[in-house]
Amino acid sequence: MPPDALLQASGIDAGYGTMQVLWGVDLDVRPGETVLLLGANGAGKTTFLKSLVGLIQARRGQIKLAGQDVTQTRSSDRMKLGMTYMSELAVFPDLSIEENIRVGAEALGHADPRARIEELYGVFPVLREKRRNPASSLSGGQRKMLGIAKALAADPKLLVMDEPSAGLSPLLVKEVLHVLADLRGRGLALLIAEQNISFLEIATRVFVLEGGHIRFSGTVAEMSDNESLRQAYFGLK
Structure with a gap:
């Protein structure tokens, strides 16, 4: 190695x-x-x-x-x-898009993860538009993008x-x-x-x-x- x-x-x-x-x-x-x-x-x-x-x-x-x-x-x-992990399922379907990203950001240990969330919305603008919607409302491709954003939230x-x-x-x-x-x-x-x-x-x-x-x-x-x-x-x- x-x-x-x-x-x-x-x-x-x-x-x-x-x-x-x-x-x-x-x-x-x-x-x-x-x-x-x-x-x-x-x-x-x-x-x-x-x-x-x-x-x-x-x-x-x-x-x-x-x-x-x-x-x-x-x-x-x-x-x-x-090290963060994105499973095949990727997201929590009953949570909103922003709640999913906040779950991912918990490992940051910051009291307020808004700056990181805003940064990720810049990378995935479609998620910003739908941020209050449940993850279950997203298309398959959008769910994968949310899964990636959720995993990236911990930087x-x-x-x-x-x-x-x-x-x-x-x-x-x-x-x-x-x-x-x-x-x-x-x-x-x-x-x-x-x-x-x-x-x-x-x-x-x-x-x-x-x-x-x-x-x-x-x-x-x-x-x-x-x-x-x-x-x-x-x-x-």
């Missing part, structure tokens, strides 16, 4: 009850880069992300964030160190995302990719778990997860040069 890594996961085993899902998973994210964790449904992507952010406890291995060992720490403490160094393309049309996936590319340009590190290969467009490096094991890690160019990997997993031409 590189010494300057923002996130380092080494030898992670994880699972649920008697079922083991991950075996010895290694992954790192460096400041400002976009890492794509590719894999089919059931590969273990969500389990791995949950172990990173502290929603489940890793059975073996070590997780370091910003140079600190967080393997045994709570999710809230990991958030304070700069993280690393945004961890689980299947941001889930339930979206190809056109809306392009909108999400545009937003994420802009965030990457602002210096935010991204770790994105996906099965949609469109996200290769914004990736710095790629890790392929299959059956709870990392089968490949490298750059997008290196993945493109691996003909068996392209055809076996993703049908890339």
Whole structure:
């Protein structure tokens, strides 16, 4: 693992009850880069992300964030160190748009998060227009934007995302990719778990997860040069 890594996961085993899902998973994210964790449904992507952010406890291995060992720490403490998580569901549908963002901003520890909320409305103007409406009133693409805004409200160094393309049309996936590319340009590190290969467009490096094991890690160019990997997993031409 590189010494300057923002996130380092080494030898992670994880699972649920008697079922083991991950075996010895290694992954790192460096400041400002976009890492794509590719894999089919059931590969273990969500389990791995949950172990990173502290929603489940890793059975073996070590997780370091910003140079600190967080393997045994709570999710809230990991958030304070700069890592936020956007699940596939992304938002609380019964809360208003602004209430969702305020929930995300709680980790800031500020008495008044209005400045951060206004900054995010500048990035996502459609949310400002609808800020008092319930999140359930938004389209699928707008919900994803709200989920991103909610995760960004804590001003993280690393945004961890689980299947941001889930339930979206190809056109809306392009909108999400545009937003994420802009965030990457602002210096935010991204770790994105996906099965949609469109996200290769914004990736710095790629890790392929299959059956709870990392089968490949490298750059997008290196993945493109691996003909068996392209055809076996993703049908890339």
